[in-house]
Amino acid sequence: MKYTTIIDIAKELGISKSTVSRALRDDDYNVSKETKQKILEAAERLGYKRNELAVNLRKQSTRTIGIVVPEMITPFYMNFITRAQEILNKAGYRVTLAQSHEDVEAERLNLQMMEDYRVEGILISVCHDKKNHELYQSLLDKHIPLVFFDRTVADISAPKVQINDYIKAFFMVEYLIRSGKQRIVHLAGPSYIQNANERKKGYKDALEKFHLPCPPEYIVDAGVNFADGERAVEGLIRQGVSFDAIFGFTEMSVLGAKSCLQRHHYHIPEDVAIGCISGTELCKLVHPSITAVEQPVMQMAEEASRLIMEKIKDFSAVDETVILEAEMVVRESTLL
């Protein structure tokens, strides 16, 4: 019912609570071997559990880190969170999660919630590269460390962990070309996501390298969702655009595209090859007919965790930007 406190232990042993506190905390710095032994034993016996609340109040710290992601439907962010939480917990931090559901307003509320919770740092993958710019800056101005990962923003001085989307996209498209495809369309992501722009650039440059045509109708604004992808491909077919491969921005839009093609009785990937940049094992399993380039999500989580902890320790540390190249392993669609 009522938890044992250091006072209970002190009373039990007839010593002061400071000594108890020291014994339980300090590495036997200012407490004799024997008393320490006695204290540890009593703590064990009484089922002592330190009250983090009191410690944190005293130390003026919450030992909590917030993670804000645009979505958690695809396993990419889920994996990121799992790994980051593992690392941060081990380092004595708790983690508070929030999803923005690709909505700028929700993201704003999430960040405000994080501030209310007095998190000591925030890992964030943004849903818009500009809209909440001022909020990020105001958080930084209040000396709340931010680390941007995956979907980052320009013009903000903070640590960042990014994937080289340009190279990834270039490589993916090159792969499609080398496997015999010539008319590759791109389901582009929204222009307010930097990664989308990078990938579009990679796509274009790859086509150019191989002197393949890239008429305007090959690049479709396809959003981020399943329905967006479906709609985009539906549009292509309706317009009579002929293509033999698709390179899409998000996994969800690519899945939508696939679904749409199947409805139109396309054979995948014989008729149309689909490529995307995928973050997880699961995706490989659930849609083996889609060719993908791997995302180093674990590494990303590790770097981001490291960076936020560094920033918490020293807010004025330099703002490192980590760009993950990772292996460019293409998973071929062997199964279907």
Added chain:
Amino acid sequence: MKYTTIIDIAKELGISKSTVSRALRDDDYNVSKETKQKILEAAERLGYKRNELAVNLRKQSTRTIGIVVPEMITPFYMNFITRAQEILNKAGYRVTLAQSHEDVEAERLNLQMMEDYRVEGILISVCHDKKNHELYQSLLDKHIPLVFFDRTVADISAPKVQINDYIKAFFMVEYLIRSGKQRIVHLAGPSYIQNANERKKGYKDALEKFHLPCPPEYIVDAGVNFADGERAVEGLIRQGVSFDAIFGFTEMSVLGAKSCLQRHHYHIPEDVAIGCISGTELCKLVHPSITAVEQPVMQMAEEASRLIMEKIKDFSAVDETVILEAEMVVRESTLL
């Protein structure tokens, strides 16, 4: 840098901090309209943010609820968490997550962590129906409310939210039969998961109802993972067991089964229909060739959240068991 406290506000206005506290808390119960107005205004102006740590220490509560799940690879638990967190946050609780990775020992550590964090309640989907029985009981003995959901345990008196796995399985198998399948094998889950046993029972009874044979080799112990499912089907094929449909316990094992079949050039679902019980939209999208019965995961999260909050308010409340029947919508595999 330094946060504004009620003392700052009190000083600013030349009044006592108790009055400030009251104004900021009480519904104008013991404070005059004017002072309250002034205080609110000053709080706003000084950017006051109450320190939850101090409040909670004073009130001896953490306003934190823990959620422990076996895995977060499939979106089922993710969706549960998302919905539960939404509800609990709205009610002023924070949420701490942990995954057991289907491992009893990890689950034990997770629960211990939750206890260390002094969560006020725990939502848990267990990974074994017996192994941590004593730990659950000891938590309850310490008056830490537990609510079991999805994968529950017997012999523990605590609120539970379950899905009627028996009916679901029965219905799924019946559906397979009615669509013309006669030799339906079952990738059974581990017997230490109650739901697995329920589903196996449903499977058997459905076959019996239609007077279909159910030789021992039709029921394979297939575990919970992708690799488990692959291995199970591999075994069936090697043994020369002939079948035209598979009903599997987990989504992952079913995906493994599918992958294995495809490697053996089976056409799905023409040659072999696959059925599973699926919790999420995503799964419908990513493997349309698998027929599934819906899981009411949102409802589950809502009930579980409600129950834990009730238990926190009154630990001696009756232990309600909610069994969700939900609609038995079968999603047909039209696409592939």
Added chain:
DNA sequence: TTGAAAGCGCTAACAT
């Protein structure tokens, strides 16, 4: 309606 004071559990000077 307001204020003074005690105290939640812990840590960290400072004193012994």
Added chain:
DNA sequence: ATGTTAGCGCTTTCAA
């Protein structure tokens, strides 16, 4: 090596 004391920021009696 140990004890004493003063808070961290807040709520909540108890007085005024």
